[in-house]
Amino acid sequence: MTSKMERLPQELVDLIYxxxxxxxxxxxxLVSKQLYFLTLTNFGNTVFFKRVTTLGVASLNQLLQASGHAQFSGCVTLLDVKLLNYEDYDNLVKIDRVGIYPPPKRLPRVPQVKTGDIRQESKLLEYMRTQQDPTAVIHPLARALKRFRNLKTIRLRVNGLTLYGNLHILAEDEVYQSFMSACFRAVLEAIVRSGVKLQEFTLIKGNSVRPMSKSANLDYRAFALSFPLFQSLGNAFSGLKSLRLSIRTDPKTDSRSQGWEIGVKDFITTTSALETLTLCMDPIDCKPHFRATMMRSICRSVNLPMLKSLQLYGCAMDELDLVTLMKTHAPTLRRLLISDAELRSGTWRSILNLLKNDLGLEYLRFQYLQQIPQSIRWFAEDTKQTGKLIIDATKSGDKNYMNEKLSQAMSSLAAAIQAWEISGL
Structure with a gap:
């Protein structure tokens, strides 16, 4: 005899679930076969929507097995490629040298890796650094991507914090950066070979960028891709709506070839249908002029005809370059977020004036900005923290709301700068 719940319509069972x-x-x-099948779709969508993998052989084999499941492979919409940090790989190598599994208590643990996978995972860093074409990673990853028929997002990140200097990331910096770059290129190759059509590709965990963000903060050299790969990405990323990049422009070495900065610009231009762009750079590196050079290349060359939201974190820019970027995207740009950024020439007041007169923004967020030689402090009436300026016109029915708030911000900024100049005399 069937229970009352088993006789409920599918829609009510979904709501209860x-x-x-x-x-x-x-x-x-587990109550009955009927309830098992009634809850199957919801169970798959809530439990199997995200798959997490490293690029180690054992982890990729598990991903392949998951991608072969007839029911649940279609539930996966997010693939989280999680790279271990340098300390993790160093610990795995130490355990593998001892050769005792499970390892003795005196050896450090790597919680993300199962005991039976230690040997294979420990070899990944050296393998990726020495192989020009790491087929042991690219081929299984491409097969898995092809089977995840509803995959929308791929996220590549590092186990640990990467902004504001993480010792576990910066140890043996050149070694680990070359490893991350190789993993990045392998993931791109797998995307191209699989034929998957993504909506989002991100190097940052979470929706917002802040000092505690976990990201794959890639060296700019990682974006020096081959011309055939750039062409293939143009097709693979043709439907991409969101791109979120975290970039390092200040490696230990100063030697760089002419045109070193254009790789990131070329990568962004492969996304012709992009609506959301996030650019994150390290705001505490000792050579901000490299960040400014990178931004100049992007601001003067990138044209995304459907761009609606732009977020810049830790960037260094000249006023003319930022103005060029905003004017290029003025017809479509509706959300602008700039944080921990440095304006190396010009004034933020001029930027506000441009926003007021030439852009139809619906949301604006400025926080912790610097205008050489001082930091900006906002004193708008509705601003609780002086380092932040937030204007959300979507909450108001008044069409002039944004312009009125920008006018107030410009007046407050002028007063703050005048007070700073007087105090500095």
Whole structure:
């Protein structure tokens, strides 16, 4: 005899499923075959929407097995490629040298790696650095991507914080950067070979960028891709809506070839349908002129006809370059977020004036900005923290709301700068 719940319509079962705990969901699915099948789709969408993998052989084999599941492979919409940091690989090598599994207690643990996978995972760093064509990574990853028929997002990140100097990332910096660059290129090759059509590609974990962000903060040299790969990415990224990049422009070596900065610009231009762009750079590196050179290349060359949202974090720019970027995208740009950025020439007041007169923004967020030689402090009436300026016109029905708030911000900024100049005399 069927229970009352088994006789409920699918829509009501779906609503009930959403409001119970994960443990209760698992228990519910074991009550009967009828409830098992009634909850199957929701179970797959809530539990299997994200798959996490490293690029080690064992982890990729598990990903391949998941991609071969007839029901749940279609539920995966996010693939999180998580790279271990340098300390993790160093610990794995130490364990592998001892050759005792599970390892003795005196050896450090790497919680992200199962005991049986230590040997294979420990070899990944050296393998990626020495192979021009790492087929052991590219081929299984491409096969898995092809099977995830509803995949929308690929995220490549590092296990640990990467902004503001993380010792676990910066140790043996050149070695680890070459490893990350090789992994980045391998993921791109797998995307091209699989034929998957993504909506988002990101190097940053989370929706917002802040000092505690976990990202794959790639050396600019990682974007020096071959011309055939750039061409192939143009097709693979033709439907991409969101691109979020984290870039290092200040490696230990100063030797760089002419045109070193154009790789990132060329990578961005492969995304013709892009609506959201996030650019993150390290705001505390000792050579901000490299960041400014990178931004000049992007601002003067990139034209994304569908761009709606732009976020810049840790960037160094000249006023003319930023103005060029905003004017190029004025017809479509509606959200602008700039944080921990440095204006090396010009004034933020001029930028505000441009926003007021030439852009139809709906949301504006400025925070912790610097205008050589001082930091900017906002004193608008509705600003609780003087380092931030937030204007959200979507919450107001007044069409002039944005312009009125920008006018107030310009007046407050002028007063703050005048006070600073007087105090400095």
């Amino acid at each position: 959403l409001y119970i705990s994960h443990a209760d969901r698992c228990a519910l699915r």
